[in-house]
Amino acid sequence: MVIAAIRRFDPARVFHPGSVSLSGSETPLGRQVLANLRAAAFTGTIATEADELQTADLALVADDAADIPAALARHAAAGVRGAIVLSQTPGLPAMARAAGIRVLGPHSFGLIVPGLGLNASPFTLMPPRGRAAFVGQSSSIARTVIDWAVPNGVGFSHFAGIGGNSDVGFGLVLDYLSRDPSTTAIMLEVDRLRDPPQFFSAARAAARLRPVVAIAPGVRLPGGQQEARRNFPAALEAALARAGVLLTFSVAEFIAAAETLTRVKPARGDALAIVTNSVAIGRLTADAATSAGLTLAELSPQTSQVLALRLGKPPPPGPVFSGKAPIRLAEIAALLSTAPEVGGILVIHAPSGSEDDTAIEALIACAKTINVPLLIAALGEAHGLEHRHRLSAARLACFDTPEAAIAGFRHLLRNRRNRAAARELPGSAVLKIAPDKAAVAMRIGAARAAGHEVIVQDEALAITAAYKIPVIASRHAMTPDEAAAAAAKLGFPAVVKLSHPDIPTNQFAGSVVLDLPDATAVHDAARAILLRLAQQGADATQAGFVVQQQAPRGTQLRIRVSDHPVLGPVIGFGPGGGDPDDVASLAADLPPLNLTLAHALIRRAAVAPALAAHRGAPAADEDAIAATLVRVSQLVIDTPEILLLDLDPIFAHEHGAIAASARILLRPPGSPRPPLLISPYPSELITHYTAKGQNFLLRPIRPEDADAHTAMLSRFSAEDMRYRFFSAMRTLPVEQVTRMTDVDYKREMAIIAVRETTGETAGVARLVCDDTDGTSAEFAVVVEPAVKGLGLGTALMSAIIAWGRTRGVGEITGQILADNAPMLAFIKRLGFSIHHVPGESDVVEARLLLEPQEL
Known part of the structure; x- marks a missing residue:
């Protein structure tokens, strides 16, 4: 089988242009941009209206709002494919579609590419050339x-302004920069999200x-919804962590973290040597x-012996302590590495x-030989400032205080954990x-039939128990007499709780009564709850009771699942056991969870120290807590009707974890659940294929398939490689x-064919949705020479076409070399x-x- 190649929209002409065409050069904004273009010594060509707008790699639009549609049309007619709209204007996506041109903006701060001498922005300062890229929306940041x-000599490969993110947005820009060889790290400032x-x-x-x-200064949403952090303080950080992105919370931290990640090798371990x-x-x-929570390195006897030779x-x-010899700092650092x-x-x-000066030069020289993160705090201002400039010029991570360097190492560790989570x-x-x-489904259906959108206590616990989440046995009672009878069957000591669809169990004092020794005490406690309910002015006609046996002693925990906008x-x-409306104390993550992610969530929660062994008490069973988190994750994935699930409290002890109370809110009928932000591995797409006695597993690709993928490509002929990658x-x-x-x-699916006997990858078909609405996609397909004639290419293409249909793809395209006759014949048959x-x-x-x- 021969190959079709993917040729997606390539933004290289926009972000690494050889020519620029500016319209609106007579507006105040346009005059500033033109002056900056000329002052920066751009290596390409610059055209304006005076030059009769001509074909260019990049169009800059600084026109007044009323003139922008005509300007876009003129640029498109001249053959320009991408534009940056620096002006503010409503309705830009429609204008761009009408003109047939892709745009960044509106109100973009432009584009700076120091390596080209390009300053297509209103900023008079231009940073030096470097390896970090900045992508953002706020011109002030x-x-x-x-x-x-500029004064610190920190360089950048790109400064790209997304602006209103209305057409060409974060997706396409990040795709380009992640493959740009001149970029080694990306700084991302997010203000508004379109999608x-x-x-x-x-x-x-x-x-x-x-x-x-x-950095995300209060992410704003379409339609005037509240900013993200007000709804769940830890949620945005968790979502970015699952994407492998390090979130910072101040401009100073943003800058420091970017410098550290750009200049320091990835952390080899958690232990820091000073x-x-x-x-x-x-x-x-x-x-x-x-x-700060860091672990100091404990040197092994062997390492100590080596250092003793120097010290x-x-x-x-x-x-x-290195002593006073000026080069000893560098020598010890090299040995520790x-x-x-x-x-x-x-x-x-x-x-x-x-x-x-000798000590600083020695550090600069030895840094090239060190293969672990090296952070240098050069203290002082009179001489320390000069030392830091020299270290920075050598592209080393230097700081003015030890505390700043410690924060830098923490950034490295967080980044390592985030990328592992991703x-x-x-x-x-x-x-x-x-x-x-x-x-x-039966219990939710019954609640719907009764007109209830709130499921409380015993019914909610029964739903969670259906996913093998341990829960305390419960009985529902409508009167104090029924409560006493239920307690007698469950056993003492007992607990009585208010069960009311409109009132969380622990919303007011006295709604839960513990350690009841007998039926009389249960009866009296239930009557007292009704009395307190009346004093609150609440509707007592819907009140009931949940009766339980007393939970085992343990640390009280809470698991709460809710929608974030x-x-x-x-x-x-x-x-657990606190204010039900307080979510500030909760650590967060997103479904789906597995046990690895669940353990990580537990360990970064504020309650984690209470789960460890302390004061003679044994440690809680972390494995049981993690299993509960995974089962809750699966429950909400499988049950889109759940709007909110609150398990509080969960009692964790050395023998396990058990939920004592639960509350579920259902979505209004017909209201869809927001899509999961993180796509689960689509195991439902796994199939088997057999031809001529050979068995293959067809499944979605995974990161660990990289080596097998490389091995498959190594078995291709030179011609097959040319057909696939349009080069030899x-x-x-x-x-x-x-x-x-x-x-x-x-947004992408790659189905691979794996030989069931050897585990080798024998073929792959890929479908990549576009970066706008996802209704069009591009394909590629390849199978290795040894399996030609088995129909494997057809099976792979059928699988990704079926996936595309379920995603709403309306058109699939692919670029094929004109002399690839076998591929052309194959694709026509499909x-x-x-x-x-054209061209x-x-x-x-x-x-x-x-x-x-x-499907």
């Missing part, structure tokens, strides 16, 4: 970053290949590091005299036990293989039509129109 970068799922999909794709650090020429400052730094004696535990117990090194240089791909069904979905369902985890390459860069095997299932590509005699386009339908 962009100006602040530039104002910091949250598409944004997070693109961010995750970029973070697979580049460190991405973000080396200093000042004993006192070393001790203070160690205290600051432990207070004259083994170093004591804690920071390593070879110790497997060291995850990163913090070197602190305190001013010590005339030989300080690689987790829980399936749409991760439970090893079989939930009773029918019981859940940007992120969809969010799982909160933290301490023999091997693919690692980044390209990563991009091909680690896909976001929301129903594709063939069309010539390209060696390429044709295959096109298939679909009628979207549900």
Whole structure:
């Protein structure tokens, strides 16, 4: 089988232009942009209206709002494919569609590419050339970053203004920068999101290949909804973490984190070694590091013996004091970098005299040999400022205080954890036990039939128990007498709780009564609850009671799942038994969860220390808590009718975890659930294919398929490689293989054929949806030479076409070399039509129109 290639919209001409055409050059904004273009010594050509707008790689639109439609039409007529609209104007997407041109904006702050000498922005300062890219919407934050970068000598590959994010938005820009060889890290400032799922999909794709650090100053949504953080403080950070993105919370932290991720190698481990020429400052730094939650490296006997050869004696535990010899800091850092117990090194240089310059030069020289993160705090201002400038010029991560360097190492660790979380791909069904979905559907149906949108206590606990979540046995009672009888059957000591559809169980004092020794006490407690309810002025006609046996002693926990306006369902985890409306204390993550992600959520929650062994009490069973989180995640994935699920309290102890109270809110009938922000691994697409005695597993691709994918391509002929990649390459860069095997299932699907006998990848078909509405997509398909004639290519293409139909794709296209006759014949048999590509005699386009339908 031969190959069709994907040729998606390529933004390289926009973000690395050789020519620029500016309209609106006589407006105040246009005059400023034109002056900056000319002052920056752009290596390409610049045209304005005076030059009769001509074909260019990039159009800049600084016209007044009323003139923008005509300006876009003139640029498009001249053959320009991409434009940046610097002016503010409503209705830009419609204007762009009418003109047939793609646009960034409106109100973009433009584009700066220092490597080209391009300053297509209103900013008079231009940063030097470097390896970080900035993508954002706020011109004030962009100006602040530039104002910091210029005097500090920090360089950038790109400064790109998304503006209103109305057409070409974050998705396409991040896709380009993540593959741009001049970019090694991305700074992302997010103010407004047009399409949250598409944004997070693109961010995750970029973070697979580049460190991405973000700042989100109150993300705003279409339709005037409240900003994201007011709804769940930890949710946005959790969502970005699952995308592999490091979220920061101030401009200073944003800048510092970006510099660290750009200049420092990834963390090898969590343990930080401190080396200093000042004993006192070393001790203070160690205290600051432990207070910040970092682990100090404990040197092995072997490492201590090696250091003793330089120091004259083994170093004591804690920071390593290098002595006064100026080059000793560098020597000790180099030795520590070879110790497997060291995850990163913090070197602190305190001013010590005339030989300080020698110490700094030695650090610069040895940094090239160090393969772990190296952070340097060069203290002082009179000489320390000069030292930091020299370190920065050498592209080393330098800081003015130990505390700032400690924050930098924490950024490295957070980034490592986030990128690991982004690689987790829980399936749409991760439970090893079989939930009773029918019981859940029956109870929800009964609630709907009764006109209830709130399910409380025993019914809610029964729904959670259907997913094998341990719950305390409960009985529902309508009167104090019934409550006493129920308690006698369950056993004592007993608990009586108010059950009311409009009132959470623990909303007011006295609605829960514990440690009731007998039936009389239960009866009296139930009467007291009714009395308190009347005093509250609440409707007592709907009141009932839930009777339970007393829960075992343990740490009270809470799991709460609710909708976030940007992120969809969010799982909160933290301490239980408090204010039901308080979510600030909850750590957060997004479904789907697996056990790895669940354990990570537990450990970053504020309640985590209470789960460890303390004061003679054994540690709680973390495995049981994690299993509960995974089962709750599965319940909300399988049950889109659930708007809110609140398990509070859950009692965790050394033998397990058990839920004592639950509350479920249902969505209004006909109201759809927001889509899951993180697509589960689509295991439902796994099928088997057999031909001529050979068995294949057809399944969606996973990141761990990278090596097998590379091995498959190595078995292709030179001609097959030319057909697939439009060039005579023999091997693919690692980044390209990563991009091909680690896909976001929301906008892309790759189905691979795996030999069931050997596990080798034998073929793949891919469908990539466009970056706007997803109604069109581009395909690629390839099978290795040894399996030609088995119909495997047809099976793979049928699988991705079926997936495209379920996603609402209406048109599939693919670029094929005109001399690829076998591929053209194959694709025609599948129903594709063939069309010539204007201006390209060696390429044709295959096109298939679909009628979207549900499987």
